[in-house]
Amino acid sequence: MLPKHVFQPPRGMRDYLPRDLYERRVVENTIRELFRLYGYEEVETPTVEHYELLAAKVGEETRRTMYVFKDLAGRTLALRPEGTAPIARLVASKLKTAPKPLRLGYVWDFYRYDEPQRGRYRRFYQGGFELLGSSRPEADIEILSISIELMRRLGFESFQVKLNNVNILRSLMAEKGLDEATQNRILGLADKKRYAEAIEELKKHGVGEDLISKLSRLFQLRGVDHRELMSEAERVLKGCENALEALKNLRFILETVKEVYPEPQYLLDFGFARGLEYYTGLIFEVFVDGLDIALIGGGRYDKLVELYGGEPTPAVGCAPGIDRLVLAMKLKNIMPDPPSNYRVYLCILNEKVLAYGFKVSARLRAEGIPVEMEVMGRKLSKTLSIASSRGFLYTVIIGPKEAESGLVSLKDMAKGVQETLTVEEMLKRIKIRLQTLHVSKRL
Numbered sequence: 001m002l003p004k005h006v007f008q009p010p011r012g013m014r015d016y017l018p019r020d021l022y023e024r025r026v027v028e029n030t031i032r033e034l035f036r037l038y039g040y041e042e043v044e045t046p047t048v049e050h051y052e053l054l055a056a057k058v059g060e061e062t063r064r065t066m067y068v069f070k071d072l073a074g075r076t077l078a079l080r081p082e083g084t085a086p087i088a089r090l091v092a093s094k095l096k097t098a099p100k101p102l103r104l105g106y107v108w109d110f111y112r113y114d115e116p117q118r119g120r121y122r123r124f125y126q127g128g129f130e131l132l133g134s135s136r137p138e139a140d141i142e143i144l145s146i147s148i149e150l151m152r153r154l155g156f157e158s159f160q161v162k163l164n165n166v167n168i169l170r171s172l173m174a175e176k177g178l179d180e181a182t183q184n185r186i187l188g189l190a191d192k193k194r195y196a197e198a199i200e201e202l203k204k205h206g207v208g209e210d211l212i213s214k215l216s217r218l219f220q221l222r223g224v225d226h227r228e229l230m231s232e233a234e235r236v237l238k239g240c241e242n243a244l245e246a247l248k249n250l251r252f253i254l255e256t257v258k259e260v261y262p263e264p265q266y267l268l269d270f271g272f273a274r275g276l277e278y279y280t281g282l283i284f285e286v287f288v289d290g291l292d293i294a295l296i297g298g299g300r301y302d303k304l305v306e307l308y309g310g311e312p313t314p315a316v317g318c319a320p321g322i323d324r325l326v327l328a329m330k331l332k333n334i335m336p337d338p339p340s341n342y343r344v345y346l347c348i349l350n351e352k353v354l355a356y357g358f359k360v361s362a363r364l365r366a367e368g369i370p371v372e373m374e375v376m377g378r379k380l381s382k383t384l385s386i387a388s389s390r391g392f393l394y395t396v397i398i399g400p401k402e403a404e405s406g407l408v409s410l411k412d413m414a415k416g417v418q419e420t421l422t423v424e425e426m427l428k429r430i431k432i433r434l435q436t437l438h439v440s441k442r443l
C-alpha cells in the first residue's frame, strides 16, 4: 500500500477541479482579450530551462526557492520561477532580428518553493505582457494601462497601484561607489520592508552619513499626495543627477497614467523595491483592499536581453498572478457564475439500437447542440430523474420502435411532456427553445 501523503498533490500545489478551472479561465480569457486588443502575440517556452539562465538576475529570494535538479545527462536544470527570463532568452536568440517593438504574451505555470499560504503556492499561473525594444515612457505607460484595464475588466471597482523607479535608489548607491551586488542586497532587504537591516548593511560598507540619511528618508517616503512627495524626494535627491532623472521619469509616467485612468489609487512609495534583480527603471505592483499580496507585478528591465547575448534591447513588462486574481475576485464577490450549458440527455434503451442512437447524437452535435449519453445502463425512470435534477432541457429516448421508424422520443424535462418526432422535427424543436433562452449565438 502506498503511503497516504502521495494521494495529495505535493505541498503548495493544487488540483484544479472544473469550477476552479472555470474561474481560472475567466481571468485567462480576459488576459487573452487584452493580448488581442494591445497586439501581444502569444509564445510558449519549456517549463524547464537551464538553471544558470533562470538564476542570473532573479534575485536571492527567487534563486533560493527554485526547483533545481540534474537530468540524466548531468545538466543542471530548473523549473521556471517567472517568465521574463525565458522571454529575454527568446528575444536574444530566435527573435534577435525580429522588428521592434516586440509585444509578447504568455499564460504559463510557474514554480517557486515559497511557504504556502493564502494566495501563495508552489505552482501557480501568471499571464505576461512583455514589450521589448522601446526605452520611451509610452512603453511603461502601455504596460501600466494594461494592468489597470485588466483590473477594470475583471470587475474590480477599487484597487491600488504602487509605484517607484528602482533607479532612484540604485543611482544614489552607485554614486557612492556601492557595487551591484551590494545594491542588490540593500534592495532585497527593502523588498521585504526590512529597512532597519538595509541601513545596517549600508553602514557596514562605510558609506557616509549623507547616503544613510538620504536612504533612511526615502524608505519612509510614501503616500498618495504625489505633489508633496515628489517635491520632498526632489529635495532629498538634490545633487544626484541620475536619481533626479529617474524621479522625473516616474513623475511623467504617473501623471500621464493618472490622467488616462483617474480611478485607481496610486501609491507612490520611494522605499518600494522588488525581489527580482533585473529591474532598471519603473517598478509597480497592484493590490486590492483586504488582501495584502500583490495581484500584478511589473517593471522595466533594459539590460536583460543584452545579458543573454542579444542586442541592447530596452524592455518593460508585467505579470498578472492568475490564482491571486481569482482569489481576489471571489473575495470581492465579482466572480461570475458559469453560464448555463443547456444540454440534451440521450438515452438508448437497447444495445441493438446503439448505432442509431449514436447517429442521432452526431446529428445533434453537428448542429452545435451539446449531448450527453447515458452510459451507465440505468433504467429509463432513473435516467429521467437524473436528467431532470441535473438541469438538462430535454431527454431524447431511443428504443427499437424509434429506430425502426427512424424517429425519436423527445421529453421536455421542464414541462414533463413527451412526443415522438422525426429527427428533423426534434432538431427544430430544440433549436427554437435554445433561441428563446438566448443561447443561439453559441450554436
Ligand code: HAM
Pocket: 081, 082, 083, 084, 112, 114, 119, 120, 121, 122, 123, 124, 125, 126, 128, 129, 130, 276, 294, 295, 296, 297, 298, 299, 300, 301, 316, 317, 318, 319, 320, 321, 322, 323, 324
Ligand atoms: P512577480 O511579482 O514575482 O513578477 O510575480 C508576478 C505575480 O505573480 C505576482 O504579483 C503574484 O500575483 C503572482 N505570484 C508570484 N508568486 C506567487 C506564488 N508563490 N503564488 C501565487 N502567485 C504568485 C514576476 O514574476 C515578473 N516576471 C513580472 C514581470 C514581467 N516583470 C516584467 N515583466
